[in-house]
Each structure stands twice: as C-alpha cells, then as structure tokens.
Amino acid sequence: MSKTNQVKEDTKSVFQNKGSRRNFLKYSGAGIATAGILLMGCEDNENMVPDLDGVVNLGSGDVGVLNYAYVLEQLEAAFYINVVTNLYRNISDVERTMMEDLRNHEVAHRDFLKAAxxxxxxxxxxxxxxxxxxxxxxxxxxxxxxxxxxxxxxxxGAGKLLQNPDFLLIAGKIVSVEARHAAAIRSILDSDPKSFAGNDVIDANGLDRAFEPAMVLNAASTFILNKINASQLPTS
Structure with a gap:
C-alpha cells in the first residue's frame, strides 16, 4: 500500500466507531497531523484571501468551508475548556463526566480540522x-x-457546499457527534423527556435544521472577537 493510501485509510479510521472514545481521542493533535497530507493535498494557498486590518478571511472552495467549520470548533473547544476549568457549583459526577467528554470531542474536532x-x-x-x-x-x-x-x-447547511466527497464524509461524522452532544445537553437541561429532539429543531418530516454560513456566523459573532470574512464561501 502506498504512503498516500495508507494515510487515507488511517484518516478514515479516525471516526469509525470500533473502539472506545479514548481510541478516538488519541487521534487529536499531533496524532492526526498527517491527515493533512490526504485532505489538503490537492489544495493550495490560492484558495486563501490575505488577512487585512485584523479581519480573518476563510478563503474559498472546500478550504473556505473547512475553515468555517474550524471557526465553530475553535469556539466550542474554547467554551468547554472554560467549563471544565471552572466547573459550576454542585456539579454531579454524571454531568462532570459529560462536560469532560464534550470538551475532549470538541478539542479533537478542532485539532483534526487544523491538521487537515x-x-x-x-x-x-x-x-x-x-x-x-x-x-x-x-x-x-x-x-x-x-x-x-x-x-x-x-x-x-454546509454539507452541500463541499465538493470533495472525503470532506463530506468527515463532516457527516462530525455532525453526528455534535447531534449527540445537543441531545445530551437538552436531556439534562429540560425536564421534558421529549426535549432532546424538540420541535424547535426537528421539523414535521423528522429533519433537523440547516443554516447558511452567514446566519451561523452572525449568531456566533456575539462570542467571537475577531471579524470573520466569509464572502468567498461557495453558495451552492
């Protein structure tokens, strides 16, 4: 097997559910840095826009979409790091473990995208x-x-914007984890047992919501001090 094919197989194995979460998390950071050889091997810096006047430019094409995801994963990782560092009063053992797991997952997602x-x-x-x-x-x-x-x-909302099927596969595996997180948080926040998949997020067809990048970045901007330029992201 060639080195490139081996990297491809190693990368795909990162998100396969064949082991404990420790087996998944060991791929974060340097452990999956070689994934960049596969995921971005066909890309170059022509997709990037220079940062000007402190504005963070996401770039175009698949690079831009992955940078968009990287913004969100940085945000979530930073939030849960703060949560675990400053655990709220009277936190239960179950909720402490949940918060630590969520932090670990989001850090893994963040580091994966950075390496990719x-x-x-x-x-x-x-x-x-x-x-x-x-x-x-x-x-x-x-x-x-x-x-x-x-x-x-x-x-x-971003899945349709990706051209490379390998990127779409990874995005699908990440969003499934994010959905598990969302359900877990809802289940302990709201006493209503149906809230884990409430009709505020799930429509009559049993489908979850899909937001365009502009809407998401606007909502997230409350917590992000940097100005984000997503003007070159694909729209379809």
Whole structure:
C-alpha cells in the first residue's frame, strides 16, 4: 500500500466507531497531523484571501468551508475548556463526566480540522464568554445548548457546499457527534423527556435544521472577537 493510501485509510479510521472514545481521542493533535497530507493535498494557498486590518478571511472552495467549520470548533473547544476549568457549583459526577467528554470531542474536532487544513488554516481566534456565568449550571447548559444546536444546523447547511466527497464524509461524522452532544445537553437541561429532539429543531418530516454560513456566523459573532470574512464561501 502506498504512503498516500495508507494515510487515507488511517484518516478514515479516525471516526469509525470500533473502539472506545479514548481510541478516538488519541487521534487529536499531533496524532492526526498527517491527515493533512490526504485532505489538503490537492489544495493550495490560492484558495486563501490575505488577512487585512485584523479581519480573518476563510478563503474559498472546500478550504473556505473547512475553515468555517474550524471557526465553530475553535469556539466550542474554547467554551468547554472554560467549563471544565471552572466547573459550576454542585456539579454531579454524571454531568462532570459529560462536560469532560464534550470538551475532549470538541478539542479533537478542532485539532483534526487544523491538521487537515495545514497551511490553509486560519489562525487561533479570540473569544468573549463574559455573558456566561461559569459558576451557574443554567447559564452553562443554556449556552452549551445554543452552541450544540447551532453547530448541528451549521454542518447541515454546509454539507452541500463541499465538493470533495472525503470532506463530506468527515463532516457527516462530525455532525453526528455534535447531534449527540445537543441531545445530551437538552436531556439534562429540560425536564421534558421529549426535549432532546424538540420541535424547535426537528421539523414535521423528522429533519433537523440547516443554516447558511452567514446566519451561523452572525449568531456566533456575539462570542467571537475577531471579524470573520466569509464572502468567498461557495453558495451552492
């Protein structure tokens, strides 16, 4: 098997459900850095737009879409790192484990996309969580609900914009994890047992929402200090 094919097989195995979450998480960071050889091997910096006046430009084509996902994964990872660092008062063992798992998953997603994008990746963003009271359970869970629901809708809306089927496969595997997160947060935040898939996110056809990037970035901008330029993202 060639080196390229081996990398391809290793990359696809990252998200296959054949082991514990520890087996999944070991691929984050340097462990999956070689994934960039496969995922971005056919891309180049021509898809990127220079950053000007402090504006973060996502770029165009699949690079732009993956950078868009990278923005959201940076946001979620930073949020859950704060949650676990400042655990809210009287947190239960079950909820502590959940928050640690969510942090680990989001960090893995963030690091995976950074490695996949390679030199095309945007830089590290700066976030403002001053509106969140990390000592208060309701504040933390309500914010987590917003982020997870938004993340699911964002990936659903971005799938159609990807041209490379390998990228679409990975995006599908990430959004399925985000949906599990969303359901988990809803299940402990709301006493209504049906809230994990409430009609505020699931329509009459049993389908989840799909948001365009502009809508998602506008909603997320409350927490992101950097200005994001998504003007070159594909629209269809």
């Amino acid at each position: 994008l390679g030199s095309n990746a945007i830089g590290e963003l700066t976030f403002d969580f001053s509106s969140v009271n990390f000592n208060n359970r309701e504040s933390v869970l309500a914010t987590a609900k917003v982020f997870e629901d938004l993340g699911v809708a964002a990936y659903n």
